[in-house]
Amino acid sequence: MSSTQFLADVDAMFDDAVACLQLEEGLATKIRVCNATYVTRFGVRLDGRMHTFTGWRSVHSTHNSPAKGGIRFSPGANQEEVEALAALMTYKCALMRLPFGGSKGALAIDPSDWSEAALEKITRRFAQELVTHNFLGSAMNVPAPDMGTNERHMMWIADEYRRHRPQDINAMGCVTGKPVGGNGIEGRTEATGRGVQYALHQFFQTETDWRRAGFASGEMGALRIVVQGLGNVGYHAARFLSEEDGCRIVRVIERTGTVTCPEGIDIVALRAHLDRARTVIGFEGGEVAPPDASDLEYPCDVLIPAAIEGVIHEGNAARLQARLVVEAANGPTTYAADRILRDRGITVIPDLFANAGGVVVSYFEWVKNLTHIPFGLMERRRTEVGNHRLARTLELMTGNSFPEEHESTFLRAGAEIDxxxxxxxxxxxxxxxxxxxxxxxxxTSVQDLRTAAYVLAVGEIAAAYRAIGL
Incomplete structure (x- = not known):
């Protein structure tokens, strides 16, 4: 899918939601358009040669501040893709009722082409450009990891910001997704995958919804799941769903090939193989085949696209055999494909909601950085003492010992990860x-979860603008 089509699809989904709302004249346009996009072309001298890199930071909305959204390193990145992703961030934050506007950034590079030392220099130079032009800061614009970036890149950006703004006491809040030892927060690395798991939990706890999708019960243990993309999001979602909920991951689709096993794939073993070999070829825990255009069409209960945008499109939507699509990636379904799936009765849990776990936990990390205190510090010991006293009182009153299997969850106060x-x-x-x-x-005229997500998000943004008199 082209970046132009991606942006047009996001706008079309937005327009469907606006048709269900009563908005003042001109307000829909104000919400839909991107506020500003900064384009930078900077040079970095590497191994005695000057290299020029192109980067973008788009701010879609500042109805709340700061603007929030990841930075990706991708050779195919461009301005329209960044603006589409920034718009999704605006709507995602509004749906989850987070006090953020939407933003996104990108560098047009392939990280695998560069050494770690070179990547650090490139990342720090990009951060300098963002700081200089006020596109980075805990009160203005807060990036996070995205495709091709991780906590190491975020730490380089935070350190560079701190060098340029030493007087900012909240400097470490300028990015999220940092390592725990660098003022990050427990659970951020796996947050998006964990959010996908929780999204499925909520769906299967809502009887009207799972019945409408054609499931016989709300039990998840028998689900057959296909996961497209075993990066950070796909890996954690697949691991949690298989290890904690008993689901079978029957197919994993990667760019180097497809692994299929009807009995269920050992996700940890597959990820370890990928890390070693950089390919699925040679993995012995399933049938390995070369990539094929029909890979998404394998029979399953749930399809989880967890890689890039536009993988479900007009050309394959009619042949998907899943009853439920959970969008762990941003924009994996085109607008035309979404209408085909809707007409076929296939339920889609949309990206605005399904992959919101990352930005939710980023919000927790940002709050932790601004308050300068770990979560639970002030009340943890008091809670533990109170719980122990209650347990001992119950033992005296009943003459029974407190059940050992509940001691770890009841007697121990929640740690940060809890x-x-x-x-x-x-x-x-x-x-x-x-x-x-x-x-x-x-x-209402809202008939699907995607439209519902956009309606709720746009309603939140409209209310914010009305509150300030716009």
């Missing part, structure tokens, strides 16, 4: 409930 997971699950739960209510409300 609080992060609890907060993420609560935000996913409340957002899904709002979407589902809208779809099941016969008084």
């Amino acid at each position: 609080l992060v997971r609890s907060g993420l699950e609560e935000m996913m739960r409340s957002a899904y409930a709002a979407m589902s209510r809208l779809v099941n409300d016969r008084g």
Whole structure:
């Protein structure tokens, strides 16, 4: 899918939602358009030669500040792709009711072409450009990892910002997705994959929705799942769903090939093989085949596209054999394909919601950086003492010992990772409930979860503009 088509598809989905709302004249256009895009072309001398790199940072909306969104390193990156992704960030943050506007950034490079030392120089130079032009800072614009970047890149950016703004006491809040030892937060690395798992939990806890999708029960243990992309998001989603919920990952689709095993793939073993060999070829835990255009059409209950945009399109949507699509990637379904899936009765849990786990936990990390105190520090010991006293009182009153299997969960106060997971699950739960209510409300014209997500998001943004008199 071209970047032009990607942006047009996001706008078309936005327009479908606007048709369900009563907005003042001109407000829809204000919400839809991108506020600003900064384009930079900077030089870095590497091994005695000057190289020129092109980067973008797009701010779609500042109805809330700061603007929030990842930075990707991709050779195919361009301005229209960045603006489409920034728009999705605006709507995603609004749907999850986070106090952020939407932003996105990219560098047109392939990280595998460069050494770690070269990547550090390139990343730091990009950060310098963002700082100089006010596209980086805890109160203005807060990046996070995306395709081709990770916590190491975020740490380089944070350190560079701190060098240029030593007087900013909140400097470490200028990016999220940092390592825990660098003022990050527990659970951020796997947050998007964990959010995908929670999205499925909420769907299967909502009887009207799983029945409409053609499932016989709300039990997840028998689900057959196909995952496209075993990067950070796909890996963690597949691992949690298989290890904790008993689902079978029957196919994994990677750019180097496809692994299929009807009995279920060992995701940890496959990821270890990928890390060693950089290819699925040679993996012994399933049938390995070369990449094929029909890979997504394998029979399954749930399809999880977790890589790039536009993989479900007009050419294959009619042949998908899943009953449920969970969009772990940004924009994996084109607008035309979405209408085909809707007409076929295939339910789509949209990207605005399904992959929001990353930005939700980024919000927790940002709050932690601004407050300069770890989550739970002030109340953890008090909670533990109170729980122990309650348990001992119950033992005296009943004459029975407190069950050992509950000691670890009840007597021990929540650590940071427990609080992060609890907060993420609560935000996913409340957002899904709002979407589902809208779809099941016969008084509205909203008939699918994607439109519901956009309607809720646009409504939140419109309310923010009205509050300031726009």
